[in-house]
Amino acid sequence: MIRNVIMNAPTATFRSINPSTGQTLNTDYPSQGLEDVEKACHLAAHAFPIYRESSPDLRAAFLELIAENIIGLGDQLIQMASAETGLPVARITGERARTVNQLRIFADVVREGSWADIRIDHAMPRREPLPRSDLRLRKVGLGPVAVFGASNFPLAFSTAGGDTASALAAGCPVVLKAHPAHAGTSLLVASAIRSAIEACRLHEGVFQHLTGQGNELGTLLVNDSRIKAVGFTGSRAGGLALVAVAAARREPIPVYAEMSSVNPVFLMAGALRDRAAMLGEAFISSLSMGAGQFCTNPGIVFAVDGPDLTRFEQAAIEALSKTRAATMLTAGIHRSYETGVERIASSEGVEQLARGCASEGVNQGQGAIFATNAEVFRKNSELREEVFGASSVIVRCPNVETMVALARDMEGQLTSTLHLADEDYDDAKQLLPVLEDRCGRLLVNGWPTGVEVCHAMVHGxxxxxxxxxxxxxxxxxxxxxxxxxxxxxxxxxxLLPTSLKEENPLKFPRREA
Amino acid sequence: MIRNVIMNAPTATFRSINPSTGQTLNTDYPSQGLEDVEKACHLAAHAFPIYRESSPDLRAAFLELIAENIIGLGDQLIQMASAETGLPVARITGERARTVNQLRIFADVVREGSWADIRIDHAMPRREPLPRSDLRLRKVGLGPVAVFGASNFPLAFSTAGGDTASALAAGCPVVLKAHPAHAGTSLLVASAIRSAIEACRLHEGVFQHLTGQGNELGTLLVNDSRIKAVGFTGSRAGGLALVAVAAARREPIPVYAEMSSVNPVFLMAGALRDRAAMLGEAFISSLSMGAGQFCTNPGIVFAVDGPDLTRFEQAAIEALSKTRAATMLTAGIHRSYETGVERIASSEGVEQLARGCASEGVNQGQGAIFATNAEVFRKNSELREEVFGASSVIVRCPNVETMVALARDMEGQLTSTLHLADEDYDDAKQLLPVLEDRCGRLLVNGWPTGVEVCHAMVHGxxxxxxxxxxxxxxxxxxxxxxxxxxxxxxxxxxLLPTSLKEENPLKFPRREA
Structure with missing residues (x-):
């Protein structure tokens, strides 16, 4: 009994765990609460009116300095992130490059000025029947933004990741809730941001950092009336919970939650005939990236059944059988993955084609591919749900019409992919309108993992x-x-803001009429 | 008892009422229900994939033909709208011009193509460490949109009003719920849209029209899973109810509800000294437009107390005393207006300055202006609430700092207005950051009623x-x-959509990198 009470008592601190060893790391992080949220939001609200009107040059220099400071953290950051996530040093190094590049792109975006969407309708004092006033439009930041760190990208979708970079670029202060699994990494990056704030002489409220476990801290944050928008990448349950909290506020606010996707891949007949084996190998390579812990992981493959599909499956089986297990981000994610894989493996009418290599270590995610037919797939909605990790189901279809019908049954997705030869274009034209309605990015002859940071990207x-x-x-x-x-x-x-003054001192693009 | 049962039974039809006579007009309109919603949404969903991809030229021609057909309805439309709303023929004629102009502007917008936000990041096959794919972005319609007709603009914010015009321009079919107070007007405009659909050989589901009283029909519509967004202009209670319905759906959807605003006006010292009397007259003119039934009606006036303010008040009193009562839109709106005016008149510390002329007719809205001091205003939040109609409260402030403090206490507004002389610029600079945070449009030396349809307008x-x-x-x-x-x-x-093809056949503007 006494033991129970102690275990349930609120802990003042928590520690992160190295998922590749299972060992608890030896730094204590505070479990913050209401008072900390109040303080962070108070500072953010005070910083907002000043930061909102900061010059594009200052804001861009600030973003670039954050990037520089992150690089300046050196090996310490790489080692910490790798220890807290189990992701290999090479992957973390690549993710750091992407994160820094992303900050620099937003610096360019801020300076260029299209984001402000400047529109000027000049006065027409002699217009009949009524004169027209001079009307000028600019866009400004919404207000303080709550950003939630994501477990699967400790740098690129976390503390100084895409949500933070775009909110800061927009002129919005950020209150960051660190993902507890990589609190140490998050604090290091936060220190890089704080140094940049000091060097640029910005208000300290421009960036605030909170740590804690469980859902309470995030709920408190989204409920704070000073928060005007939310950025989140994570599970569907987590995202929907924040959407509900935001909608129940006296003033509802937008929540940008990126939640889940199975990223269907459609293998068309011509492509399979031309390169079934190559596609099978490439599929496993995409599926296994980062232990399958990508939002854009190819979780379902649709193809017309036949000998070419068999060749694809054989190549995939062979490739997966040689694929080493990889450490998953947390023990919880690893458990969910194994449960998901078992659920699929035990589903009626589903055949397990292969598992990746086994491993002695802890939290080792072993890839898994399955096959089923269209009839079974249509009836079992569980097969359409995301299993976070390197698990995928191949759906053998009798014809293209069935592929189209199954596509129509799909929920919204981040991506859909088509593998095509020239002769498949007519079939593709049947699928495309259905897919356009159900996803944010469509790919031809590629794989959905790997999201370019550029102007035309849609990760939504x-x-x-x-x-x-x-x-x-x-x-x-x-x-x-x-x-x-x-x-x-x-x-x-x-009295006009600088971006709207007649002589256009910021040289922002304008739409004039 | 029997009488009660009959009264509560679902009525199969309803009629609109001429608010200026109180007489029921002699046409029956169907009270539609679930089956009608199902049918409308079914048709809209089927029309969507075809209409979404319709060429800009076709969509623009369609919008222009709607405009032409509305003009073609001639006097019948003007008479019907005037009879159903009590708004004078001249006002309805002006509103028709605005509605038609709005459709034509959206036709130009569709053809010009900036709305599609085309972005092309060309492939970089030799980039290190990884090649870049060819990435192309376009925007497309969300899906079928539910639009609610607004009582106070039977043409410009109703059946073929701004919400419908912008949704159709975006490639979204519209399911329109007519405002029951002007069902006849709505059906006439719907017939103009349907003729345009036929002439352009579009799918009949591009526009569907529903009639009914009470809230049930609208709730059913917003709850239909095929509806992907909602446009609404009306009361706060109505808007918030739709927001709640949309948020509780399995798939939450955006609701664009324009709800309420008191549109504060700030009279600065120099402006008052230079032109108090002129401002007083102009204030009453803006307040009385359309019987005060504008979203942008100036419901609160802040000014520094003193002899110049007294001159302003006297001019306003004189002008209002000569202002004729005007028919309000419905008996219900008239009742609410009178209740609101009585509530303010009986508030402690509030002085009634003047009422407009009385009238013998039914549903006659008589303007009302009140005065109070900053202390009373701060304590009584009821004084900050919108009274829909020509009612306004003048708040006498001891100094500019108090005006800034009261501005800080305000809720979000559609507009805020400053009346300034050159010497007031420093005072204005104190107010502006507060107002920018709390409203969508800021005006200098004008009046908020009258919303220009142009590129730089924000009615939000x-x-x-x-x-x-x-x-x-x-x-x-x-x-x-x-x-x-x-x-x-x-x-x-x-396989690319036309707008993204390399040779740019639509000549849409592009952002290329």
């Missing part, structure tokens, strides 16, 4: 892939999520 | 003025509400 999609299909969380368009328009009517030039 | 604002501060319901930016981005990766040119 219809519900339940995300909570807001109008947006993307990767690429320069991500900044639009944190902006709102204001119109200025008949303002004297000296 | 922070909650509770609207449910989504990221958007506007008037002006070309309104189209953004009904769009979502899709990215195409490494597509062969022949």
């Amino acid at each position: 999609g219809p519900f339940p892939a995300t909570s807001d299909t109008r947006t993307t969380s990767v690429g320069s368009m991500a900044i639009d999520r944190f902006l709102r328009p204001i119109c200025y009517q008949d303002f004297p030039d000296s | 604002g922070p909650f509770p003025a609207t449910s989504d501060t990221r958007t506007t319901s008037v002006g070309s930016m309104a189209i953004d509400r009904f769009l979502r981005p899709i990215c195409y990766q490494d597509f062969p040119d022949s």
